[in-house]
Amino acid sequence: MMKAGYHNDQWVASSKVYTIRDGYEWLRTKQPKQNWVQLAWNKWNYPKHAMVSWLILNHGLNVKAKLFQFGCCPDIRCCICDKDSESQEHLFFNCLYSKQVMMLVEEWCGFKVAVGSYASNGRNAGTRLKRQVHYFIWTACFYHIWCQRKNSRVNLILLRPEKLAAIIKEEVTRRIRSKIGKIVSCNEKSWLQKWGIMGY
Ligand SMILES: [Zn+2]
Known part of the structure; x- marks a missing residue:
């Protein structure tokens, strides 16, 4: 060659x-650069969050709708709500459980975590720190919803949306505090103060 x-x-x-x-x-x-690269491989993301997010963004999760096609699953009903067909779109964007979790997290942080189907509004967040926060929250939400789906399927246990949202908030707060560094602009500081990441 x-x-x-x-x-x-x-x-x-x-x-x-x-x-x-x-x-x-x-x-x-x-290959042309994919617009989700920064989202999945944001430096602040935990590797486990990044890996699940990368699979989501590449439609690579073994959801029941996919497993059923290969004869690996007896039905296609969502492991969480047991109502609709379990596709990725349903699991993360249309399942009532996931919607409730996302709504609680969004009420807390004050911005839309997911925009459209697989996008985050982090790109327009303004500063680098804000982008990293947006991306971290996006990946944390999707990772934890996926874990609940697995927990529901394997152990028949599903946390209440309020409990899962609290776990996500606690994890996000801890991560941001550990990563934030000393140089934070006044604008960023007041932005983080609004949702309790930084003290007054
Ligand atoms: Zn569902």
Whole structure:
């Protein structure tokens, strides 16, 4: 394959002299950057949150609607509400349980965590810190809802939405406080004070 980059023993794939790095860049196929990259791989995200979010964003979770297609599941009813077909869209955006959890978290932090189906409004949050907070909350919510789905399926236990929202809030508060650093603008400080992350 590298032969295509040569003509008469001269490296012609780029104007530079051949280097291993140049050859590697030429060989690999560059994909357009996905708009969810920052959301899933935000530096503040816990690895377990990031991994579940990456699967969600790539429609890779083994929800019942998918398992049923492969004959791995006897029914497609949602593990949480036991009413509708358990697709990713249902589980995270249409299931009454998930809606209640998200509503409680959104009431607390004062902004929409999920906008549309798989988007976060973190991109328009203003500052880097605000973006990181948005992305962290998005991934925390979706990770914990997925855990409740598993808990409901395996152990037949489901936390009340209020309890799960409280766990998410506590985790978010702890994470932000550990990551926030010393340099916070007045605007960011008052933003975090509104929902109790920072003291007055
Ligand atoms: Zn449901």
